[in-house]
Each structure stands twice: as structure tokens, then as C-alpha cells.
Amino acid sequence: MGEDLEIQAGLYVVATPLGNLGDITVRALHVLKTVPSIACEDTRMTRDLLRHLAINPPDLYSVREHNERTAAEAVVARIARGEAVAYVSDAGTPAISDPGARLVAAVREAGFQIFPVPGASAVTAVLSAAGLESTAFTFLGFAPTSNGELATFADAIAARTETTVFFESPHRVEKTLPILAKALPAERRIVIGRELTKKFETISATTAGKLAAWIEANVERMRGEFVIVVEGAPQAQRATSFDARSLLKALLQDLPPAKAAKLAAKLTGESRDELYALAETMKGS
Numbered sequence: 001m002g003e004d005l006e007i008q009a010g011l012y013v014v015a016t017p018l019g020n021l022g023d024i025t026v027r028a029l030h031v032l033k034t035v036p037s038i039a040c041e042d043t044r045m046t047r048d049l050l051r052h053l054a055i056n057p058p059d060l061y062s063v064r065e066h067n068e069r070t071a072a073e074a075v076v077a078r079i080a081r082g083e084a085v086a087y088v089s090d091a092g093t094p095a096i097s098d099p100g101a102r103l104v105a106a107v108r109e110a111g112f113q114i115f116p117v118p119g120a121s122a123v124t125a126v127l128s129a130a131g132l133e134s135t136a137f138t139f140l141g142f143a144p145t146s147n148g149e150l151a152t153f154a155d156a157i158a159a160r161t162e163t164t165v166f167f168e169s170p171h172r173v174e175k176t177l178p179i180l181a182k183a184l185p186a187e188r189r190i191v192i193g194r195e196l197t198k199k200f201e202t203i204s205a206t207t208a209g210k211l212a213a214w215i216e217a218n219v220e221r222m223r224g225e226f227v228i229v230v231e232g233a234p235q236a237q238r239a240t241s242f243d244a245r246s247l248l249k250a251l252l253q254d255l256p257p258a259k260a261a262k263l264a265a266k267l268t269g270e271s272r273d274e275l276y277a278l279a280e281t282m283k284g285s
Contacts, residue, residue: 006114007034009079011107012240013100015093015119018199021052025119027055028094031086039075041089041099047221049088063154071151072106072276079112086117092186093121097141097165123165126193126227127201129165133232137163142264144175148254149263151175154183156247161232177211180230184208188255197222243266259284 005027012031017023032038032050037059050057064069073211076086087103094100104114127134140157143166144150157164157180168176180190186209194202202221205241206214217219244264251260257279264279265272 005156006029007031007084008113009082009084009261010115011075011079011104012115012117013104014088014117015121016049016088016091017200018091018121018122018125018196021049021272023120023197024053025117028117029055029188031084031117032088035084035086036063036235037078037083037085039071039085041086041094045090046088058086063099063103064158068102072103075103076107080110095117096121096123096139115147116133118206120197122167122193122196122227126191126203126229127163127165128170129193130229131189131205132163132189132191132229133161137165138269140164140166142167142169144263145172145174147175148177149251149259150276151183152247152251152263153267154180157230158183158185158188159233160230161235163232164230166228170223170225171181173226174215174222177215177228178284180228181211183209184230188233191229193227193229194221194285196227198224200224215223219261242269244275245278248275249282252283259276 012035014028014031015025016028024275032053035058038046040059041062041064043060043062047062048055061071061074063075078085087100089098089100092098095104108114123139123144125139138160140153142151154255184190186207188208189210190206192204193207196201204221247258247268248264251264255263256274261272261276261279263269264275
């Protein structure tokens with residue numbers, strides 16, 4: 001059925017496997033085989049992927065975080081000539097903690113169609129295997145890097161009543177997990193997905209109180225790419241939460257207004273611009 005789908009002029013946002021090539025969809029294969037050009041986060045990685053999928057690489061060109069605004073103009077120009085263009089990130093679904101959002105916005109602003117081609121996503125993959133309530137959940141991207149921001153990040157997760165998901169890299173996870181455990185009640189459940197869909201995939205369930213022992217039991221667990229899921233606080237514990245204004249006030253003790261507003265917006269879902277304006281007012285008072 002997918003082979004019969006007509007490819008139209010526009011941007012096809014194509015999800016690709018996280019690691020297991022068997023997770024590519026029939027429709028994604030059809031699109032990648034058919035389009036005359038593919039915009040991608042990394043041309044070398046995409047060329048390797050296409051080779052493994054037995055697809056002759058079409059015209060490939062880089063659209064990544066540092067050139068996305070300018071590269072989007074070239075994509076728009078191709079679509080304006082009647083071309084169909086696919087966009088892929090290095091793995092998973094583009095624009096979810098990956099480049100792609102600016103490209104999509106530019107194509108839409110130019111009046112052309114966007115076609116999502118859904119597939120693998122580390123967020124939904126880990127949630128499906130977590131066994132935690134996910135009717136509502138919050139995805140926070142990658143955890144911040146500084147100790148001060150990380151402690152505030154963990155405190156905010158502890159206060160959330162919905163399930164929280166975030167990414168962490170192998171060289172930072174050993175610092176992040178103990179700070180997270182310290183912020184959470186001992187009984188709060190945590191699910192740690194590592195190297196999802198790859199050869200050494202593990203999905204482990206523990207609690208904040210047992211997290212230190214879990215880490216010490218096997219140092220090999222700290223290698224790989226991580227997706228971490230934290231159970232939400234019971235509604236009765238909501239009183240421990242703090243609002244955006246209180247959070248912003250706390251962040252401004254250690255951070256400049258722009259960084260404080262960015263982190264507060266990420267943790268609360270409030271408007272970054274509005275929080276920045278508030279931060280400037282609070283800093284000046």
C-alpha cells in the first residue's frame with residue numbers, strides 16, 4: 001500500500017530508527033527511495049543509513065542546528081521548484097530535541113506543505129516500556145549541565161504530578177542521577193532506558209532510594225545514551241511545588257536573566273519571553 005503513495009511537493013519529516021534498522025517504516029522507505037533530495041542533520045550518518053537500507057543516496061545536504069536558518073532557504077527554494085524534500089535527523093523523530101523545528105517553520109511560512117512520516121521516538125519507546133502512568137507527561141529534552149541548574153531541574157521534577165521524561169548523555173549521567181535521587185522521595189519510581197533498540201539495550205526500574213545501589217552494582221550501566229522516566233508526585237504532595245515566579249526568583253540568585261528565564265520556561269511550560277521580561281523587572285527591583 002505504501003508503494004502506491006504519491007509523493008507531492010513539500011517537506012517530508014521522516015523518523016528513522018534509533019538503532020534497530022528493522023524499525024524503519026514502509027512509508028519512510030518509500031519516501032526516502034523516491035524523493036530527489038534529502039536534507040539531514042549529518043550527511044555521513046544518513047549516507048550510512050541509506051546504504052544499510054539498500055537505498056541509493058540521492059542529493060544529500062546538511063541542515064543542522066548551526067546552519068538551520070540559512071539552509072532552510074535552500075530547502076524552500078527546492079520545494080518552490082516543485083520538488084519533494086525529505087528531512088531526517090541522526091536518529092528518531094526530527095525536531096524532538098533535535099534540529100528540524102526551524103526548517104519546518106520556514107517551509108510552512110513560505111506556504112508549502114509539511115508531511116510527517118512518523119516512526120521511532122526514544123520518548124514514546126521508553127514510555128511504552130516504563131509501566132508508569134502516561135496519560136499526561138512532560139518531556140524536558142536534555143538535563144542542564146551546571147550543578148546549580150541541575151539541582152533546580154531535579155527539584156522541579158520532584159514537584160511535578162505528571163510523569164517526566166528527559167535525555168542524558170553517558171559522560172553526564174553519573175552526576176545527574178545522584179542529584180535527581182536526592183531531590184525525590186525515596187519511594188518515587190524511576191525507569192532508566194539505555195541504548196534503546198540497540199544491541200546492549202537495557203530498561204531498568206528502580207526507586208530514588210535504591211538508585212545509588214543500582215548504580216554501584218554495575219558501573220557498565222553508565223555507558224550509552226539514556227532516556228530517564230520519573231514517576232509523578234501524588235496529588236497530595238502538590239503543595240511542595242512552586243510556581244514560575246518563585247522558581248524564577250530562585251534561579252536569579254545564580255543566573256543572569258536570560259538563562260534564568262530559559263530554564264524556568266523549560267521547567268514550567270510558561271512563555272520564555274514573558275519570564276525574561278519578569279526576570280528583568282525582578283533583577284532591577
